[in-house]
Amino acid sequence: MRVTVQDMSERVERGGEYEKHGGFPVYRAVEDNGGPDFGRFVEGMRTVQDLAVSTAPPPEVLAQAAEQAEALAALLAPYQVPEGEQTGGRSIGLPGRGSLLMLPWTVEKFDATGVRSTGVFRRFHMGGNGAAHGGTLPLLFDDMFGMITHAYGRPISRTAYLHVNYRKITPIDTPLVIEGQVDRVDGRKTFITAKLMDSEGTVLADGEALMLVLLAGQP
Ligand SMILES: CC(C)(COP(=O)(O)OP(=O)(O)OC[C@H]1O[C@@H](n2cnc3c(N)ncnc32)[C@H](O)[C@@H]1OP(=O)(O)O)[C@@H](O)C(=O)NCCC(=O)NCCS
């Protein structure tokens, strides 16, 4: 069974605390993960991103690629919408919620005891010598910390600090798992830890964060 991130709006509809805390907007999940072609579109875009950073095409191919990229941008431009209305990032059943920014990982566990997600760092995420770029790990950890906070039932919070220990090289194109949980709650503060591991359980990186519940009006 595929587990998905919970829709933030659920707690609002149930009369929970989401509307009372912070000046953060409530995002509602998009229906049906954006429809039959949205996941396909996002995966196609990810493949293009991988190829954009891993190819050396001849000039005539580059000219065609540039024209096609410009044509695609022109096709989509009339459909730009304000934050919270776009399909990407709100398709909670898709890897990375259908956001091109997020790592395209799949949530396998999402409850108050913690969150686990699996996936690979792709060629697009490479730093050097076959390893994921160091900056892509905090992105993965930060998104996990947000999900862990939400799954635990805490009101809308922001990352106050995020610390990552890089224990071993994180390889690209290799199935990995990240899991973490709330360790401690103290008023507005939620302390969380998580570990990124390979398929043998070797820890590649571990991280900890302080998430702070937003006060009324805080963006
Ligand atoms: C997180 C944020 C809302 C906190 O601001 P604030 O509400 O004014 O919080 P305060 O400074 O009063 O801090 C609240 C508590 O958290 C602690 N705290 C805040 N930042 C901290 C940090 N980086 N490290 C350790 N403790 C921290 C404070 O010491 C204070 O503790 P206390 O209550 O025991 O005295 C604000 O700093 C902010 O918006 N930062 C940007 C967040 C962000 O953009 N994150 C990334 C995207 S989610």
Ligand SMILES: CCCCCCCCCCCC(=O)O
């Ligand atoms: C129902 C869709 C859920 C989408 C949640 C997106 C939350 C975005 C939070 C951004 C936090 C950050 O800036 O680090």
